[in-house]
Amino acid sequence: IGSEVNSFAEAVKRSGIDPKKLVVVSGIGCTGRVAGYVNFDSMHTTHGRAIPVATGIKLANPELTVVVFSGEGDLAGIGGNHLIHAARRNMDLVVICNNNFTYGMTGGQVTPTTPGTATASTTPYGNYEYPFSLPLLMDAAGATYIARWTSMHSRNVTQSIEEALLRKGFSFIEIISPCPTLYLRRNRLGDGVDQLQNYQDNSILKHGADTRETAIDFQGKIVVGKFVEKNKPTYLEASDKCAIKLVGDDYQLYGKTIPEREAEEKAEKERIAVRRAAVLAAEVAQQEANDAQPAKAAAKQAPAKAVKKAPAKKAAVKAAPKAAQKAPAKTKFQSKVMPAKQALAETKKAAPAKKVAAKPAKKVAVKAPAKKAAPKAKAVAKAPAKKVAPAKKAVAKPAKKAVAKAAPKKTRK
Ligand SMILES: Cc1ncc(C[n+]2csc(CCOP(=O)(O)OP(=O)(O)O)c2C)c(N)n1
Ligand code: SF4
Structure with a gap:
């Protein structure tokens, strides 16, 4: 969960969105605690109700970017009804779902995604239910952006969240992650590092994969990638269209006509592009400085003595076989936001030239006492x-x- 929150903070920083116009909503559970870890406006709601609360926030103030961060038990179990209807409506939300195959906070009960045969406190002889594949569920319900990664894929998680923050409509990002104390222990799967090794060995990168082929068997292959990215009117756009038909062009939402709201949105997009360009420019400059002084940079990056000795266990995560590391063929689902140099070039097009030199946005800090x-x-x-x-x-x-x-x-x- 920690690495996901880091990826999220990094994505917010890189996206250029105004952190003051961002709200994080979570339900209940270990993942639900995320609402309390971040330094943004946030709401820790009741179990399963993060999406209705997030929907309410978005409808009350459409200028906000609303992110839901919660567990699969919260989102697809008790909150499953809200999840499918928000996807069906193409509600303008970014939903980040930490899927650890268990109700972690309450002692490891079976959830709607627990793989068949896996042991849980409520299925001590093995799970005999049929699990959901969340990408398939979301696709069938109408989500317009669907990606899945594991907590091994930090950069991809950042990239997907960044893309989702910059687009309209319902975005769903599933992150498969370990729950060492309950799911792993009960199934005798070793510790978190062993599970990261499993993700490394068993992840299959398949952008644009048919979501019907994304089921996860017990310790089986995990298809990861960006599966769906399409545009269709969001709930608010559809309701605007309907209201205009009834009321005519004078229709106002919260005292603003549609052209007024569109003008504000355009201005905000420009501000975002300026902030984003500044962050990316700083990143590129840092990279170039590092390249220019390789020895100095290497010394800087080298871990402290004590830390050097400690992660002997980490070395157990073997490098992926060379074939697996090979870059996959480019598809239309390939990310548009990485690497920084390329992203900067694209962002500059959208940002007014003068303002690009602006100072990088303030660092988005994750609360760390x-x-x-x-x-x-x-x-x-x-x-x-x-x-x-x-x-x-x-x-x-x-x-x-x-x-x-x-x-x-x-x-x-
Ligand atoms: C209405 C209600 N029912 C049950 C609970 C108990 N409860 C708290 S957290 C939780 C499970 C959360 O699981 P998940 O969303 O998968 O998150 P994780 O803890 O695994 O991150 C449950 C059942 C509750 N708080 N409220
Ligand atoms: S290890 Fe499992 S129970 Fe512990 S905090 Fe993580 S998800 Fe929750």
Whole structure:
């Protein structure tokens, strides 16, 4: 969840949207806590009701960008009805769904996406329900932007959120992520790093994939990418059209005629383009400075001594096979926002030339209480000491792990 929030903050910064015109709404759950982690206007609503609250906010003030950030249990379980109807209406919302296959906060019950045969506290002998594939559900319901990534794909997550923030209509981004304490433990799937390895090994990048082919089996292949991107009138645009038919061109919403609102929207788009160009220009300048001083930059990027020793476990995430790293063929679904240089060139076209030199927008900060930083640093510094374990212990650990991993296969058979 933390890496997703980081991707989200980065996407907000890069998009150039005004953080003061952004609202984050979440439901209840571990993911639902996101509303409290961010430094934007936010609302932590009741379980399953993030989308109706977000819809209300958007209708009350159409100038706002409204983002819903919640778990799959909240969005597709108790809130499933709201989810499909918001997609059907093409309500102007960005929905980010953290799918960890479980009701994390309440102890690991089965959810509408738990893969078949997986164990949950409510399916101790294996899940016998048929799970939803959320991209397929959203496609059938009418969502106009659908992407799926895993928490291994931080950059892609940033990219998709950035795209969604800059477009109109209902955008749905699913992020498959681990719940180590419940889903992974109960299914004996190791820890978070093991699961990231699984994502690395089993993700299949397929932009524009048929959403009927996005089902996820227990520890099976995960099709990721941008599956749908299309335009159709949003709920507000459709209701405007209907009102104009009835009332004529004098129709006003919140005291503004449609041409007045369109003019404001255009002006805001220009301001966004200016901010976005400034952020991207700063990024490009930083990159060029790094390239010019490779030695200095390398020294700067090198982790501190203590941190260097600690992530021995991280090394366990093996590099993906070369074939998997190969860039896929370009499709119409390819992102329009990366890399920074290309994005900057495109953004400059939209932004008034003079203003592009404006200072980069203020850093979008994720709330991080200063007090808590200290104990964290200590923990990192202490980590290597723990790892210098007596030979006996070191042998015992892997053996235990191997047994634990082998066990579920037996049980499932
Ligand atoms: C009306 C109502 N029913 C049930 C609950 C209990 N409850 C709190 S969080 C939660 C599950 C959330 O699961 P999910 O949305 O998948 O988020 P996660 O915790 O996995 O991130 C449930 C059932 C509640 N708070 N309110
Ligand atoms: S590990 Fe699972 S239960 Fe713990 S915070 Fe994460 S999602 Fe919630």
